[in-house]
Every structure is written in structure tokens, then in C-alpha cells.
Amino acid sequence: MVSPGVNAVGLLTVNGAITLSGDTALDLDPANATNSVLSSTAGINYGGTLTLTELSSPASGSSFKLFRASSYSGSFANIVPATPGPGLAWVTSALTTSGTLEVASAALPRIGSVVHQGSSLVISGTNGTANATYYVLGSTNVALPVAEWTRVATNTFTGTGSFNYTNSLSPSVPQYFYQILVPVP
Numbered sequence: 725m726v727s728p729g730v731n732a733v734g735l736l737t738v739n740g741a742i743t744l745s746g747d748t749a750l751d752l753d754p755a756n757a758t759n760s761v762l763s764s765t766a767g768i769n770y771g772g773t774l775t776l777t778e779l780s781s782p783a784s785g786s787s788f789k790l791f792r793a794s795s796y797s798g799s800f801a802n803i804v805p806a807t808p809g810p811g812l813a814w815v816t817s818a819l820t821t822s823g824t825l826e827v828a829s830a831a832l833p834r835i836g837s838v839v840h841q842g843s844s845l846v847i848s849g850t851n852g853t854a855n856a857t858y859y860v861l862g863s864t865n866v867a868l869p870v871a872e873w874t875r876v877a878t879n880t881f882t883g884t885g886s887f888n889y890t891n892s893l894s895p896s897v898p899q900y901f902y903q904i905l906v907p908v909p
Contacts, residue, residue: 791823
């Protein structure tokens with residue numbers, strides 16, 4: 725485990741390259757515009773779990789320069805907590821370019837229209853993340869837990885975050901329910 729600072733914001737500088745593979749624990753303090761930092765005089769290779777302790781609640785648009793190095797590579801298998809809070813999401817794309825973790829609004833995709841066209845059902849919607857993957861789940865029992873629904877398709881949102889899914893209807897299935905599932909980054 726690597727943890728700059730003990731239950732407080734801290735800085736740890738390593739002379740040489742860093743390869744992370746266990747738990748990297750960092751503190752975030754958005755209210756005071758600061759956070760823990762792991763710094764290397766060379767490169768950092770991410771791996772293992774990034775555990776974040778929020779000393780105050782981050783807001784959409786917040787960013788945290790968690791790592792300082794001459795180069796960044798790899799990725800974390802998990803980020804704990806999975807989200808920074810209700811309606812928010814971690815944006816990890818800048819970790820490999822600048823060592824920065826960002827917070828964004830997590831607008832959920834929504835089904836906007838369902839149209840019966842011949843022997844097909846066309847489901848369309850918006851609010852997805854541009855070019856990100858989504859799953860269409862289906863079930864004949866709307867009361868089943870999501871984990872028990874069947875993945876009927878894997879698709880990608882358009883560049884504007886919209887989606888269209890077409891499914892053939894079967895007369896032998898009198899009712900079928902659908903939902904959109906977005907994998908956690």
C-alpha cells in the first residue's frame with residue numbers, strides 16, 4: 725500500500741520510476757482545493773486499486789492532480805469509491821497524460837422513444853457518453869434484479885451521446901422489458 729499522508733493530505737516523492745500494483749490510497753479535499761500527491765522523478769505505471777478518501781464532497785468540474793511524473797502508463801483495475809457521489813462520475817482519461825483525475829456529472833442515458841415498425845421494435849434515446857459502450861438488457865420479468873436480466877446487445881453511443889437499438893419482435897413472447905446499462909469506468 726502506498727499512502728502519502730496519514731489520514732490527511734500529503735506528498736510522497738520517489739527518486740526513480742514507480743510501478744503501482746497494490747492499493748494506492750490518496751486523500752481529496754475539494755473544499756480546500758488540495759489533495760494527496762504521489763510524485764516520481766521518472767515515470768509512473770498505474771495498476772492495482774486507487775482508493776480515494778474524500779475529506780469533503782467534490783463537485784462536477786473538480787479536478788485533482790494526484791500524480792506527478794515525466795510519463796504515465798497503465799491503468800487502475802478499480803477506483804474506490806466507484807463514484808465520487810450521487811450523479812457524479814470519475815473521469816480517468818487525463819491520468820495517463822497529466823496524472824489528473826476529474827469529476828463530471830453522470831447524466832444517465834434515457835430511452836426517449838419506443839417505436840413499433842413492422843416486426844421490429846426501435847428504441848432510441850440520449851444522454852450517453854459520446855462513443856462509449858452501453859448494453860441493452862432485456863427480461864420478461866421487470867421485477868428481476870438487474871444482474872438477472874439478459875444482455876441482448878452491446879453497442880456504442882454516437883458522437884453526440886444518442887443511441888438506437890432495433891430488436892425483432894416474437895409473437896411467442898407477449899411482453900419484454902428493456903433497459904440501458906452503462907459499464908462503470
